[in-house]
Amino acid sequence: MLLRAFATVGSLTAVSRVLGFIRDILMAAALGTGPVADAFFVAFRFPNLFRRLFAEGAFNAAFVPLFATRLERDGKAAAKAFAEQALAALTAAVLLLTALCLLAMPWLMQVIAPGFTDDPEQFALAVELTRIAFPYLLAMALVALLSGVLNALYRYAAAAAAPILLNLFFIAAIILVLPHFRDAPGQVLAWTVCLAGLGQLLLLLWAAKRAGMALRMPRPRLTLEIRRLWRLMLPGVASAGAMQFNLLVGTMIATLQAGAVSYLYYADRLYQLPLGIIGIGIGVVLLPELARKLRAGRDDEAHSSLNRALEFSLLLTLPATAALLVAPFPIISVLFERGAFDAEAARLTAWALAAFAIGLPAYVLVKVLQPPFFAREDTVTPLRFALASVAANLILSLLLFFTIGFVGIALATALSSWLNVLLLAGRLRRRGFLHFDARLRRRLPRSLAAALAMALALILLQPLLADLFAGGEIERILALALLVMAGGGLYFLLAFALRAVEPADFRAAFRRKTTSGDGDQSRNENRPRKA
Template sequence: MSLLRSIATVGGYTLLSRVTGFIRDILVAGMLGAGTVSDAFFVAFRFPNLFRRLFAEGAFQAAFVPLFAGLLETEGREEARMFARRAFSVLAVILLVFTATLEVFMPLAMVVFAPGFDAVPGKMELATELTRIAFPYLLFISLVSLQSGVLNSLGYFAAAAAAPILLNLTLIAALIGFSPMMETPGHALAWGVFAAGVIQFAWLFWHCRRVGMTLWPAVPRLTARVRLLGKRIVPVVLGGSLYQINLLIGTILASLLADGAVSWLYYADRVTQLPLGVVGVAVSTALLPALSRRLKAGDGEAAAHDQNRALEVAVLFTLPAAAALMVIPGPVIGTLFERGAFSAVDTAATAAALVAFASGLPSYVLVKILAQAFFAREDTVMPVRIAAVAMGANIVLNVILMQVWGHVGIALAASLSNWGNALALAWVLRRRGHLPVDPRLRARLPRIGLATALMSAVLWGGAWALADPLGAGDPWRPLALAGLVIGGIAVYGVAAQVLGAARLGEVKGMLRRPRANAP
């Protein structure tokens, strides 16, 4: 499967995942709003996801995929499968110990990660209880990430990309079906998170078995390759996961602000996650195994081509998405969430955070792509050095900007520090000769910028013209927003085609179903 088709496959399923995720969040916003229960659940949900993205999606995949793909290329499937089984077993033991330890010390962990919750009676206790229920999700979803790395390296992207859909469907079922039986809807959601981990694990285990890569547990042994894997994971924990660390720092500081601040940042981040997930996750997921195998085979020219196309796709889709979210944040948040317990005040606060998050959207995707260029070359040291500086800047900016703009300052600090991270990664790669910009990418970037500017102007004018139907309580609000979004997409698509920022035939080629499901 070609890189662009792989991106399209992952992006398509990720888009469906984000749509079901929005349905989930709309239901959560309507039933929980932005207050004590929602803040407690979002901390409980974010806690295992933080460690999952640090140790599994971020560090583990970045270190595991190049090794696994290299074994596939040089020693064959069976040797690669044995390495994956040993890694699976060691990871499972480590996670069991880590999960059990955190379950015991969860009250202390909550004091560290949500110190401001003590100011609201019962809020700290509720957050601790919900996090204890949801935290075992980390064990299952981390093993899911390993299984995903195996499938992606073999060129099977669909099953792993579809797994998050199961999470969203499980949480929707838990919220609707079990909330009346639980103490709060937050309890139903926490149990839903636990169940979703088991379901996703079973889903990927079955798909690995289908392609002849059954990962039965083996006796945990620290073989030379497993020790090498562990050695490479340690620096990547920071280098590949700055975004999640920034969110955690933001959550800690937001807990010190007004009741609901954690929820406002969560909902704004969820909207930002749509283009970030569809484009950033899709491109980086497809790029790492492709780059690893190209470089292992000594084909530097093909690796450079893949990297340029990944950057082109990223900018083509994230730049207009960021601009749109910054131009019409109020209608987007209001239409999605303003109902039930989610008030107009919550809409305004969340929309302001959305603007700040969206300003950094392209940088989040660029970091994902540029970091893969280091990981594919088995360099896990330089990204952590850059990330350490960026994270320090994030902490300083958080403390300063939250004094001025509250929760919006926290979101803006994350964006600014991530732009610094992206620019530093690009500068180092250019100095090493690992970021050649081909004539096609150089010619298309300014055209993408111009097409985005034209779309933004149309969106701004359209929002002004549709101010009444886009207002709170208007029954035509969803249709007005849909028309505005469709109009913006149409303008951008036409402008991109006319200006030469993209070609319709190339997009069709990405979406065309390949004849085989293997590389």
């Protein structure tokens, strides 16, 4: 069940991230790394920070276990009533937050982008673009709630597909609209963000209605259940969003160096591909999986699910980490070096990517290790560890930025994420919630050995492809394709040879899917249990 659900979320997320790369390639060619690009990326990151907190963090961490409890204990009707109460409360709170932020944006911009204050035109543009894009937050908050409902019902496809719409909106805007508004590229992209949010919300409303969860909007009331939701959610804002706070801190400091925001943005987009497919995908699936099993008293199955999540996420994360560490320059150059994005921008972005990659396993592990706390309705413990991570990131970012420049911001993000992992894993082990089973202890070192062998092969292969990388567009794309296919092929060949993964694992998952089907499985799982 876990692997099959992850395959659904991961494959749709992969489509979204590939389209995101196309979007970023087009955006890099159109905007480059100049002041307009920096202003737009700050404008997009600010509401996007809240989106990630709501959609991937605090709200799901609080809402899904409570909704799953209603579903398992009281049935679908009671769960739906709770979701409607949460919908009303969340809408009222986010509307208030949006109004306050729009009014206070000039003052907020001085905090989130202090480097822009030296350039009044860039500062005014950043304020304007952020105000245009900020209503995206309201749409994403509602998408988060609907996603939580669908995920708890084991219906993952629509929520995982929603980000695809964002990238399609961007691609259409850059190709079809931007050529007619060349004097206002930032405004075109900011309006695109807002419209894409509305499109995603409509998709999730349709999917919820199909799942029998056409939610009404009652009058907001601060009931006991909603108070409990907020109590769980508020500490979860920091605990589930530590990495996002770290990125925001990095953006603030990066505005002190020209072009640094853009270098970090493009590097962030690239390492977000494996993080989104693996880490976020596993986290989205694992939380309702653990919550429902723990509510049903199936603790052994919950521990097994956590071990399989660790095993499978590291199986896929380790080769991605190795590739980004040893081959960042050809990857960035082929993907982005064209138009306004020159060779120097590619070189600097590649350094940031390598630094971010050091923390890639940690970013993924945080997504796997937080759900065991959230499933037990404990958002306070991860909060303490997240605050420690944020404090470490802030101190390290400042120290390293003034030592090695913007690359230090990426390195600080990586190191502080590893601190978060160590704290989470240590506490889970002491509570008896984390113990590696024999299969994980056997397979993990084999995955690491295969990844190290792949890294060595990529180092040796790059000089052999140097002429292709120095050629025209087609030759460069071909060289990168050969590098990726050779590395990925070698890794999985070694993984199977070393028995880090077994073909039977995948055969079992697909055989289950064929026999039961997604729809049938969802309906069986959603049928209320009698007490």
